[in-house]
Ligand SMILES: Nc1ncnc2c1ncn2[C@@H]1O[C@H](COP(=O)(O)OP(=O)(O)OP(=O)(O)O)[C@@H](O)[C@H]1O
C-alpha cells in the first residue's frame with residue numbers, strides 16, 4: 060500500500076518536472092527573441108554593416124531566424140530531443156561544446172560555497188543559540204545583518220582592490236592561470252575571493268534562520284527534563300535539540316539551492332570566473348539564442364530537480380511525517 | 391525525622407518589562423527523609439516555580455531575593471551552575487506537568503533513560519540498558535524490552551508519564567519533585583501512578599514533593615500538606631491536621647470546593663474571585679479580598695505564622711488571641727455547613 064503511493068508520488072513529481080522544463084523552454088525561447096537587438100551582429104560582427112539586405116536575409120534563412128517563432132521553436136524542440144541544441148552564434152560551434160567545459164567550474168565553485176555556507180551557518184547558529192542574548196550573540200546578530208546587506212558586486216570590487224591590486228596576493232579574475240588548469244592550488248586561489256563574496260552574502264541569512272529554529276527548540280519543555288537530568292548545555296544542544304532541527308536544516312538547505320546558485324552566477328560575473336553564470340550573461344547580451352536556451356535549461360534543471368529532491372529527502376527524514384502516513388493507512 | 395531539604399525565608403521574583411512579579415514570598419518549608427509532602431494551591435500560586443527554584447531551572451529573569459535552600463544541611467543558593475548540574479538527576483529530579491511535551495519526540499524512550507543513568511555513573515551501556523528496562527518495569531510499563539527502543543509518540547499520555555517518572559528515578563535521586571504528575575491523566579491512570587509513587591517511596595525511602603491543585607489526590611498520598619496562596623505558604627501540617635482541623639480560611643475554601651463535600655442538587659462551591667496577579671501586591675493579607683472572614687487588620691498587616699501544634703502552622707489573623715472566635719466549617723464527621 061505504502062510503496063504504491065511512493066511510486067505514484069515519484070511519477071507525479073517527475074511529470075511535474077518535465078512539464079516545468081517544457082514551460083520554461085517555451086517562455087525563454089519566446090522572450091529571448093522579443094528582446095531588441097540583432098543576433099546576426101554576434102555571428103558576423105562588424106561585417107553585418109557592409110552586407111546587403113539580400114545577403115542579410117539569406118544569412119537569416121540559413122540560421123533559421125526568419126520563420127515565425129513557434130515554427131522555430133518546434134524545430135529547436137525536435138533537434139533538442141535528439142541531443143542537438145544548435146550552434147552558438149557567438150562561438151560558431153555547437154552550444155553544447157561551449158557549455159560543457161564550464162559546467163564543472165560552476166559546480167565546483169557553487170558546491171564549495173554551498174557546503175561552506177551551511178557548515179559555517181550551522182556553527183554560528185549553535186554558538187549564538189547556546190549563548191542567547193549574550194554580548195557575543197548580540198554582536199554577531201548585528202554584524203551578520205549588516206554583512207548580509209552589503210551588495211555582492213560592491214564587495215567584489217572592494218576585495219579585488221585590497222587583495223589583487225594593493226596586496227597582490229590573490230588573482231582578481233578567471234578560474235585558473237593560463238596553462239595551469241590542472242593545478243589544484245592555483246584553482247583554489249582563484250576561488251577564494253568569489254567564495255568570500257558568496258559566503259558573506261548568504262551566511263547570515265541562513266545562520267539567523269537556523270539560530271531561531273534552534274532557539275524555538277531550546278525553549279521546548281523536553282529541554283527542561285533534559286536539564287533536570289543533569290545534562291549540560293552542550294549535551295542538550297547536540298544530543299537533543301540539533302537532532303530535532305536537523306530535518307529543518309536539511310529542508311532549508313534544499314530550498315536554498317537556487318539562492319546559492321544565483322549567488323554563484325553573480326560572483327562569476329563579478330570576478331569574470333568562467334562558468335555558467337558569466338556565460339549566461341554573455342549569451343543574453345549577444346542574442347546567442349541557442350547558447351542561452353541550453354544554459355537556461357541546465358539552470359532550470361538544477362533548480363527544479365533540487366527542489367524535488369528536497370521534498371523527498373524531507374519526507375524520508377522526518378519520522379513523524381512518515382509514521383502519521385503509516386497509521387493513517389492502517390486505520 | 392531528619393530533614394533532607396529545608397527552605398528558609400525564600401523569596402523569588404521575576405523581573406519582567408512590565409514589572410516585578412513576586413512569585414515566591416518568604417517560603418519556609420521542610421522535607422523529611424522518605425516523606426511525601428503535598429503542595430496544594432490554585433493555578434498560578436507558585437507551585438511549579440517553587441520546585442524549579444530548588445532545581446534552578448528558571449529563566450534568567452528570575453532572581454532569588456532572599457533566603458536559603460538547605461540540601462542535607464548545605465545551602466545551595468550560592469552554588470555555581472556546574473555544581474547545580476551535579477545535583478540535578480543524581481540528588482534531585484523532577485517530573486513535569488505535561489507528559490505530552492516533556493519527552494523528546496525523536497529519541498527512543500530507552501535512550502532518554504540510559505542517558506540519565508550514564509551521566510551519573512561509570513557503568514557500561516549494557517548495564518545502563520538493563521537498569522533502564524528495570525525502571526520501565528518498575529513504573530508499570532509492560533514488555534519493557536520491546537518498548538525500550540520506541541519513540542514517545544507510540545505511547546499514551548499515561549505511559550509517557552510513567553516514562554518520565556522512570557527517567558526521573560533512573561539515577562536514584564534522593565528527592566523527587568512531582569509537579570502535577572497526574573493532572574493530565576484520567577482517574578484510573580492517576581490512581582496507578584499514585585500507587586507506583588507510594589511503592590517506590592516505601593522501597594527506596596525517596597522523599598517526594600508532590601504538587602497538585604487537587605486535595606483529593608493529595609489526601610491519598612501525602613504525609614504532610616502545605617497550602618500555598620499567591621506565592622506564600624498559608625498553612626502547613628500533617629495530612630490529618632489539614633483535613634480534620636484546617637485553620638486558614640483559604641484551606642476551608644479549597645476543602646469546601648471539593649466535589650466530595652457538595653450537597654446533591656447544589657452547585658459546587660468555589661472560592662469567590664480570582665487569585666491575584668503577583669505584581670504590585672496590596673498591603674496586608676493578599677487573600678483578604680476573597681475572604682469572607684477577613685478582619686480589619688487583614689487589610690493593614692500581613693499575618694505572621696501562628697503555631698497551632700508542633701507540626702501545624704497557619705498564617706491568618708484569626709489565630710491571634712484578640713481575634714473573634716469563628717466556628718470553622720466542618721468537613722469530616724458531619725455535614726459541611728458552610
Ligand atoms: N518565566 C516567567 N516569567 C514571569 N513570570 C512567571 C514565569 N513563570 C511563572 N511566572 C509567574 O509565577 C507565578 C507562579 O507560576 P507557577 O507556574 O509556579 O504556578 P503554579 O502554581 O504551578 O500553577 P499551575 O497549577 O497552573 O501549574 C504565576 O503568577 C506566573 O505568572
Ligand SMILES: [Mg+2]
Nearest residue numbers: 437438487569
Ligand atoms: Mg505549575
